[in-house]
Amino acid sequence: MTLRTPGECGMAYGLRTITSYKSASPACGNDTDFLNDLNNFFGRFEALNSTPAEKEVPLQEETALCLASADVRRTLKRVKTSKAPGPDNIPGRVLRECADQLACVLTDIFNTSLSQAKVPTCFKAATIIPVPKKTHITSLNDYRPGLLPTGQNRSTEDAICSALHLSLTHLEEKNTHVRMLFLDFSSAFNTIIPQHLVGKLGLLGFSTPLCNWLLDFLTERPQSVRVGKNTSSVITLSTGSPQGCVLSPLLFTLMTHDCVPRSATNHIVKFADDTTVVGLIRDDNDLAYREEVEQLVRWCEGNNLILNADKTKEIIVDFRKIQPSHAPLLINNSAVEVVSSTKFLGVHITDDLTWSVNSASLVKKAQQRLHFLRRMKRAHLPPPILTTFYRSTVESILTSCISVWCGGCTAADWRNARRVVRTAEKIIGSSLPSVQDIASQRCVSRASNIIKDASHPHHMDFFHFCPPEEDSAVSGAEPPGGNAL
Numbered sequence: 001m002t003l004r005t006p007g008e009c010g011m012a013y014g015l016r017t018i019t020s021y022k023s024a025s026p027a028c029g030n031d032t033d034f035l036n037d038l039n040n041f042f043g044r045f046e047a048l049n050s051t052p053a054e055k056e057v058p059l060q061e062e063t064a065l066c067l068a069s070a071d072v073r074r075t076l077k078r079v080k081t082s083k084a085p086g087p088d089n090i091p092g093r094v095l096r097e098c099a100d101q102l103a104c105v106l107t108d109i110f111n112t113s114l115s116q117a118k119v120p121t122c123f124k125a126a127t128i129i130p131v132p133k134k135t136h137i138t139s140l141n142d143y144r145p146g147l148l149p150t151g152q153n154r155s156t157e158d159a160i161c162s163a164l165h166l167s168l169t170h171l172e173e174k175n176t177h178v179r180m181l182f183l184d185f186s187s188a189f190n191t192i193i194p195q196h197l198v199g200k201l202g203l204l205g206f207s208t209p210l211c212n213w214l215l216d217f218l219t220e221r222p223q224s225v226r227v228g229k230n231t232s233s234v235i236t237l238s239t240g241s242p243q244g245c246v247l248s249p250l251l252f253t254l255m256t257h258d259c260v261p262r263s264a265t266n267h268i269v270k271f272a273d274d275t276t277v278v279g280l281i282r283d284d285n286d287l288a289y290r291e292e293v294e295q296l297v298r299w300c301e302g303n304n305l306i307l308n309a310d311k312t313k314e315i316i317v318d319f320r321k322i323q324p325s326h327a328p329l330l331i332n333n334s335a336v337e338v339v340s341s342t343k344f345l346g347v348h349i350t351d352d353l354t355w356s357v358n359s360a361s362l363v364k365k366a367q368q369r370l371h372f373l374r375r376m377k378r379a380h381l382p383p384p385i386l387t388t389f390y391r392s393t394v395e396s397i398l399t400s401c402i403s404v405w406c407g408g409c410t411a412a413d414w415r416n417a418r419r420v421v422r423t424a425e426k427i428i429g430s431s432l433p434s435v436q437d438i439a440s441q442r443c444v445s446r447a448s449n450i451i452k453d454a455s456h457p458h459h460m461d462f463f464h465f466c467p468p469e470e471d472s473a474v475s476g477a478e479p480p481g482g483n484a485l
Contacts, residue, residue: 035232038130039225041140045187048304049239051195053219055117058208064115065210072110073103088122117212124221126242127231156345157446159271160404162457163278163344164353166267167317170280177318179289180349181277181329182342183296184311188273189248190240191304194218197255204254214251249273259299263288268296274345284324297331309334313342315351347401355405359413366398366420373427386428394424399438403446406439 076099081092095102113119130143137143167178185191197218198211206214219238224231241248249272259275261268265288267278277296279289300307309331316326316338328335341350341357348358373394376386398417417435425432450456 032230032232035225035227035230038140038143039128039223039232039235042128042145042190042225043223043235043237045190046237046239048191049193051193053195053215053238055212055215056208058212062207062209064111064117064213065207066114067107067110069103069107072107073099076102076106114209114213117209117216119213119217121220121222124217126221126223126244128223128225130225130227156271156347157401157404158457159269159274159276160345160347160349160401163267163269163276164349164404165458165461166278166280168353171317171319173282175284175320176280176282177284177316177320177323179279179281179286179326179329180315180317181279181293181336182313182315182344183275183277184308184313185273185275185300186306186308187240188305189242189252191306192218192241192252192255193239193304196303197251200255200258204257217247218251255303259296259303261292262295263292265289266292271345276344286326290329293329293331307331309336312336313339315339315342315349317351317353319352345401347404353408354410355408356410356413358405359409359417362398362400363416363420366394367423369394369397370420370423370427373424377427383428383430387430387432390424390428390432394420395432395438398435399442402435402439403442406436406443 076095079092079096081096083092085091109120113123128145130145133142133144163180167180170176170178194215198206198215201211201214202208218241221237221242222234223237224234226232241251252273253270256270256275259268259270261277265280265282267280269276269278277289277293279286279292281289297307312331314329314336318326326338328338330336339351341348343349348355348361350357373386373390376389398420414436421432421435447462450458451462453459
C-alpha cells in the first residue's frame, strides 16, 4: 500500500488506514441546536461577571508598545510548520516561507492595534472543537473545549521536581511528614475577569496602553462551536481568556502572582492552572498547613476562581514507623479525599514516593502502541518510517518526564521498559536507543540548562552538591579531559 496523498496530512491519513486506527472517543452530535447549547455551556461563566471593562486614559509620558519588523520577521521564521492552522486556515508553512514579504505588513497591523488599544474582531474569534472527556457522554460537562485560536518557559518537569525536592529534603529530618494538596479549578481560564486582571497588571508595572490593549483583547470575543461542517451561532464573551491561546497561561500566571504562602513551612507550586500546596509538617503540628489552605480558599473566592473540592486530592507522605491518624482536610465544608496515588502534570505521584505505578502506566501505554507498529510492518513500510513512528508514538510515551523519575526506578521497572524497546527492535529490524541512555542524555541536558539559567529555582542546588574545587567546572569552565558538566 502506498501513501498517495502528499504532505504530512497525507502520511497521517495513510498511517491511520494501514493501522485501521479508530478514535475511541464517541462521536459528538452535530445538529445546530445541540451545538448552540454546547456553546452557551462553554460560555456560562459570562453570567458571573458583573464588572464592566473600562479603559484608562494613559499618562502623557506613557507610550504604546512598538514592534520592529525585524522582530516580527524573526518570529515568523520560527513558526512550526507542523502546527495546525487557526480559524484563518493559513498554514504555518506559508507564514514561515513568506516571512520576508509579510513582516512589514504585519508589523504595521500590530503597531496600529497596539497604539489604538484595539484588537480586530477577527483576531479574537475562537472556534471550539468539542472533545469528549469520556467514552460515555451523559451531560454537556463531559465535553472539553478544544480551541482553534488566532494567535522564560518552565517545564512540567521543573514543577514536579520542585514539589518532590521540597518534600524529600524535609523528610530527611526527624519526626516529619508531608501533606500535598493537588487543587482542581473548574475552568480556571474561563473565569478570569479582565478588569480585575488588568488592575493587577498595573500594579506589576504594565503600562496603561498595554493594559488597555489586553483589556480589549479579552473582551467582546466572538465564540462558536464547530463539528464537521456544522457551526453554532456566535456568542460574544467578555469573561475569561481563550484556552489554546499562547497568552492565556501567561495571563493566568500573572493574575495568580499574589497567591503566595503565608508560612515558611508551606510552599505553593504553580504551573499554569495546576496548583499544588506542599505542607512541610513537623511534630504532627499541621495548624499552619490548614490555615494556609483556608487562606487559599478565601483568595480563590476573591479572584473568581472556583475550587472543585470533589476533584481535589491530597497525598500524605509519612515514613515514620508509628504513624498517627491524620484528620481530614476540609474545603467548603467538604472533606478532601486522601489517596495513595494521583496524577500530577501527567506523572503518577504516590504516597511512598516510588515510581513503579508511573513506570507501569507508561509501559502499558507504550505496549498498546506496538500493535500499530506491527500493522505497519505487515504493510511493508520501510524501516526509516517505522523508526520515525516508534520515536514519535512509543518512545515519547515511554520517556515522558523521564528526568524526574529515572533516578528512583527499580530494576523491574527498567526491565519492563527494556522489554518494550527490544520488541520494537525486532519489529523494525534495527537497533534503537535504550531507555537508560535516553534518561542519561535528558538528565545531562536538564542539568546543563539549569546551570546556565541563574533564575531557575534549582540553580544554586548544583553548587551545594559540588565540592568547592568543582565549582569552576559546574559554573561552566572546561576541566582538563572532560566537559563542564
